[in-house]
Amino acid sequence: MAAERLVADDDFEDRVRASFERQPAMTTIGAELTRVTPGMVEIEMAFSDRLTQQHGFLHAGVISTAMDSACGYAAYTLMPDNAAVLTIEFKVNLLAPGKGERFLFRGAVTKPGRTIIVADGQAYAFGADGEAKLIATMTGTMMTVIGRDGILG
Amino acid sequence: MAAERLVADDDFEDRVRASFERQPAMTTIGAELTRVTPGMVEIEMAFSDRLTQQHGFLHAGVISTAMDSACGYAAYTLMPDNAAVLTIEFKVNLLAPGKGERFLFRGAVTKPGRTIIVADGQAYAFGADGEAKLIATMTGTMMTVIGRDGILG
Amino acid sequence: MAAERLVADDDFEDRVRASFERQPAMTTIGAELTRVTPGMVEIEMAFSDRLTQQHGFLHAGVISTAMDSACGYAAYTLMPDNAAVLTIEFKVNLLAPGKGERFLFRGAVTKPGRTIIVADGQAYAFGADGEAKLIATMTGTMMTVIGRDGILG
Amino acid sequence: MAAERLVADDDFEDRVRASFERQPAMTTIGAELTRVTPGMVEIEMAFSDRLTQQHGFLHAGVISTAMDSACGYAAYTLMPDNAAVLTIEFKVNLLAPGKGERFLFRGAVTKPGRTIIVADGQAYAFGADGEAKLIATMTGTMMTVIGRDGILG
Numbered sequence: 065m066a067a068e069r070l071v072a073d074d075d076f077e078d079r080v081r082a083s084f085e086r087q088p089a090m091t092t093i094g095a096e097l098t099r100v101t102p103g104m105v106e107i108e109m110a111f112s113d114r115l116t117q118q119h120g121f122l123h124a125g126v127i128s129t130a131m132d133s134a135c136g137y138a139a140y141t142l143m144p145d146n147a148a149v150l151t152i153e154f155k156v157n158l159l160a161p162g163k164g165e166r167f168l169f170r171g172a173v174t175k176p177g178r179t180i181i182v183a184d185g186q187a188y189a190f191g192a193d194g195e196a197k198l199i200a201t202m203t204g205t206m207m208t209v210i211g212r213d214g215i216l217g
Numbered sequence: 218m219a220a221e222r223l224v225a226d227d228d229f230e231d232r233v234r235a236s237f238e239r240q241p242a243m244t245t246i247g248a249e250l251t252r253v254t255p256g257m258v259e260i261e262m263a264f265s266d267r268l269t270q271q272h273g274f275l276h277a278g279v280i281s282t283a284m285d286s287a288c289g290y291a292a293y294t295l296m297p298d299n300a301a302v303l304t305i306e307f308k309v310n311l312l313a314p315g316k317g318e319r320f321l322f323r324g325a326v327t328k329p330g331r332t333i334i335v336a337d338g339q340a341y342a343f344g345a346d347g348e349a350k351l352i353a354t355m356t357g358t359m360m361t362v363i364g365r366d367g368i369l370g
Numbered sequence: 371m372a373a374e375r376l377v378a379d380d381d382f383e384d385r386v387r388a389s390f391e392r393q394p395a396m397t398t399i400g401a402e403l404t405r406v407t408p409g410m411v412e413i414e415m416a417f418s419d420r421l422t423q424q425h426g427f428l429h430a431g432v433i434s435t436a437m438d439s440a441c442g443y444a445a446y447t448l449m450p451d452n453a454a455v456l457t458i459e460f461k462v463n464l465l466a467p468g469k470g471e472r473f474l475f476r477g478a479v480t481k482p483g484r485t486i487i488v489a490d491g492q493a494y495a496f497g498a499d500g501e502a503k504l505i506a507t508m509t510g511t512m513m514t515v516i517g518r519d520g521i522l523g
Numbered sequence: 524m525a526a527e528r529l530v531a532d533d534d535f536e537d538r539v540r541a542s543f544e545r546q547p548a549m550t551t552i553g554a555e556l557t558r559v560t561p562g563m564v565e566i567e568m569a570f571s572d573r574l575t576q577q578h579g580f581l582h583a584g585v586i587s588t589a590m591d592s593a594c595g596y597a598a599y600t601l602m603p604d605n606a607a608v609l610t611i612e613f614k615v616n617l618l619a620p621g622k623g624e625r626f627l628f629r630g631a632v633t634k635p636g637r638t639i640i641v642a643d644g645q646a647y648a649f650g651a652d653g654e655a656k657l658i659a660t661m662t663g664t665m666m667t668v669i670g671r672d673g674i675l676g
Contacts, residue, residue, distance in 0.1 A: 089276035092245070092267045114245045117286075118370045123242035124304045125282020132278045133270075151277045152486060153511055155308040155461060155614045157641050157662060159634040174660060175618040179485070180458060180513070182616050182660075201633060201641075203616060203662055205459055205511060207486070217271045305639060306664055308461045308614060310488050310509060312481040327507060328465040332638070333611060333666070335463050335507075354480060354488075356463060356509055358612055358664060360639070395582035398551070398573045420551045423592075424676045429548035430610045431591045435584020439576075457583045461614040523577045 070176050071102045073145040080105065080137045083217035087133065095130050095169075097137070103173040105137040110166050122162025124200075127169075127187050131156065131202040134171030135183035139206035140217075142176050147208045148215040152180075154204035162199055164189030171202075181206045223329050224255045226298040233258065233290045236370035240286065248283050248322075250290070256326040258290040263319055275315025277353075280322075280340050284309065284355040287324030288336035292359035293370075295329050300361045301368040305333075307357035315352055317342030324355075334359045376482050377408045379451040386411065386443045389523035393439065401436050401475075403443075409479040411443040416472055428468025430506075433475075433493050437462065437508040440477030441489035445512035446523075448482050453514045454521040458486075460510035468505055470495030477508075487512045529635050530561045532604040539564065539596045542676035546592065554589050554628075556596075562632040564596040569625050581621025583659075586628075586646050590615065590661040593630030594642035598665035599676075601635050606667050607674040611639075613663035621658055623648030630661075640665045 073079065077100045084090060084097045090107075093115055099106035107130050117123040132151055140149040168188045175182040185202035209215060226232065230253045237243060237250045243260075246268055252259035260283050270276040285304055293302040321341045328335040338355035362368060379385065383406045390396060390403045396413075399421055405412035413436050423429045438457055446455040474494045481488040491508035515521060532538065536559045543549060543556045549566075552574055558565035566589050576582045591610055599608040627647045634641040644661035668674060 083271045086271040087276065088267050088269050089279055114241050116241050118236045118239040119301065119368050123240065123282055123285075124307070125278060125285045126242060128281045128285075128309075129276055129278020132276075132281075148272065151311050153308065153310040153459065153488075153509075154277075155306065155662060156281075157306040157634070157664065158304050159641060175616070175657070182459075182618060184660075198634070201643075201662065203459075203614060203660065205616065215272050306612065306641075306662075308509060310481070310511065312488060328463070328504070335465060335612075337507075351481070354490075354509065356461060356507065356612075358463065389577045392577040393582065394573050394575050395585055420547050422547050424542045424545040425607065425674050429546065429588055429591075430613070431584060431588020432548060434587045434591075434615075435582055438582075438584045438587075454578065457617050459614065459616040460583070461612065462587075463612040464610050521578050 070142045072143060075145065076102065076141040079145060080140055084137065086217060089129060090133060093126055093129060100141060102141055103138055105134050105141065105171050107134045107169045108166060111164060122167065124158050127162055127200050128156050130169040131171065131185040131187055132204060134169045135185045135202055135204040136206055138171035138173050138183045139181040142173060142181065143208050147210050148217055150207045150209050152205040152207050154202050156200055156202050158200050160197055160199045162189060164191050166190045179208055223295050225296060228298065229255065229294040232298060233293055237290065239370060242282060243286060246279055246282060253294065255294050256291055258287050258294065258324050260287045260322045261319060264317060277311050280315055280353050281309050283322040284324065284338040284340055284353065285357060287322045288338045288355055288357040289359055291324035291326050291336045292334040295326060295334065296361050300363050301370055303360045303362050305358040305360050307355050309353055309355050311353050313350060313352045315342060317344050319343045332361055376448050378449060381451065382408065382447040385451060386446055390443065392523060395435060396439060399432055399435060406447065408447050409444055411440050411447065411477050413440045413475045414472060417470060430464050433468055433506050434462050436475040437477065437491040437493055437506065438510060440475045441491045441508055441510040442512055444477035444479050444489045445487040448479060448487065449514050453516050454523055456513045456515050458511040458513050460508050462506055462508050464506050466503060466505045468495060470497050472496045485514055529601045531602060534604065535561065535600040538604060539599055543596065545676060548588060549592060552585055552588060559600065561600050562597055564593050564600065564630050566593045566628045567625060570623060583617050586621055586659050587615050589628040590630065590644040590646055590659065591663060593628045594644045594661055594663040595665055597630035597632050597642045598640040601632060601640065602667050606669050607676055609666045609668050611664040611666050613661050615659055615661050617659050619656060619658045621648060623650050625649045638667055
């Protein structure tokens with residue numbers, strides 16, 4: 065995808081970073097926005113005991129939270145500056161336990177569109193050896209919303 | 218579904234409650250396990266600013282976290298006492314913004330099975346008027362795991 | 371859902387039936403439109419060897435084809451008369467083998483909306499004893515399209 | 524993925540082709556099995572009026588039928604010779620109308636596994652100019668079944 069040409073607003077990175085700062089859920093799970101390019105966003109976080117399920121692995125919902133933000137912001141990079149992004153739906157496949165020292169979540173636009181944008185995401189776990197392991201994938205459908213209730217970002 | 222007859226272990230409620238206690242992610246999002254019946258589980262939580270996205274609504278991932286636990290434990294009520302439950306995949310549709318004072322997440326088994334269990338979930342928001350609003354639905358595929366690495370619950 | 375009040379056009383049944391007639395895929399799989407009510411549609415078909423997979427059961431894709439039409443037309447019952455319905459995405463869970471003499475596919479609107487409509491579907495198989503068995507479920511996201519390329523229905 | 528090493532049976536291509544031949548649904552939609560490699564399968568078909576929806580495009584369910592077979596057989600290439608493949612669930616995103624002269628459906632294993640295999644699929648349309656257009660994506664969860672009711676393939 066020639067994503068560069070799809071960017072509707074050159075300040076996409078500033079907009080994404082400002083919106084991410086306004087997501088308290090990202091602070092709560094200790095997630096950082098590490099990469100913002102046209103149509104692709106990466107979020108990283110450290111493992112934390114506070115975010116685990118009963119077997120001591122990262123909870124599937126926490127993995128989904130970070131991937132949803134990554135996919136949503138990937139879509140948002142391509143939107144005009146007066147738009148807001150909403151998640152309509154997503155599907156997650158959990159491929160391996162969420163164990164590791166650090167995690168990287170990537171969202172990338174598969175199909176841009178004026179109203180509907182489809183993005184795919186991957187979640188990777190990094191162990192002590194630094195090797196990346198694919199632990200989950202997501203497909204999400206995002207919607208561009210303009211002029212609704214002053215909702216922005 | 219005649220779920221009563223499907224229960225493989227009469228102590229299902231104790232097992233579910235013990236496992237829920239071992240999910241730190243539930244404490245982190247302030248979720249409580251309020252109902253455990255054969256094939257159905259309910260989880261409730263209060264709204265918290267710490268769990269919101271950029272528009273001030275509950276993050277879709279937090280909604281998914283609670284629904285995944287509800288669906289997973291609904292499946293777990295039907296499993297034998299030496300089993301553990303794993304989420305293979307789920308899909309979430311976000312139907313309305315996650316705004317409200319309290320939230321209820323229900324998971325119920327649609328299709329029991331020895332290895333694969335399919336559960337459906339609903340998320341409801343309650344405003345100041347106390348009326349329930351359906352804000353999200355989930356379909357999840359859960360797996361019964363027995364004898365893997367001492368994983369239980 | 372008070373679907374009655376949601377109907378935007380009283381001729382919804384005629385519109386749905388006319389559109390169904392223009393779906394050759396329904397003829398190819400031998401499907402009939404048996405029920406059209408506000409927000410809910412049923413489609414029925416007989417088992418046919420031509421539509422099976424390698425184990426002699428109805429192919430998962432054929433089940434999906436009929437459920438997608440049922441969910442799409444359920445959404446379409448609530449749309450204005452100048453609209454067309456498009457499927458954005460759907461998820462199917464196959465719960466039991468597609469074996470039986472006849473099949474019924476029901477689609478019903480879970481969340482109406484101006485642009486996005488979410489519908490849920492069920493597929494039932496009927497054996498010689500006439501008992502219904504749930505063999506699959508669907509959640510689909512449908513879109514109302516108005517004024518695109520003369521697309522209608 | 525080092526899929527070569529994952530092959531449990533060197534006759535995987537023969538097994539896949541034999542099973543495909545036993546899928547009458549593939550004949551009904553005019554689909555051919557054009558490529559079978561370890562962990563990846565391609566299916567092709569010509570456009571046919573018989574398989575369209577109300578706007579004259581390939582029905583989303585027909586696209587799903589071919590992608591489900593591609594994903595299922597991709598999983599099947601990695602299974603032992605006494606196994607059968609079952610689809611547990613799949614999700615499809617429709618990205619563009621199903622219009623074209625020919626279609627190619629690719630399924631590839633994202634996550635191999637002893638019991639559960641996750642595969643991702645793409646559907647491409649080819650117009651008169653021969654250029655490929657991505658029209659749909661799938662994520663499917665497949666299951667290895669051994670020794671059930673003489674089910675094979």
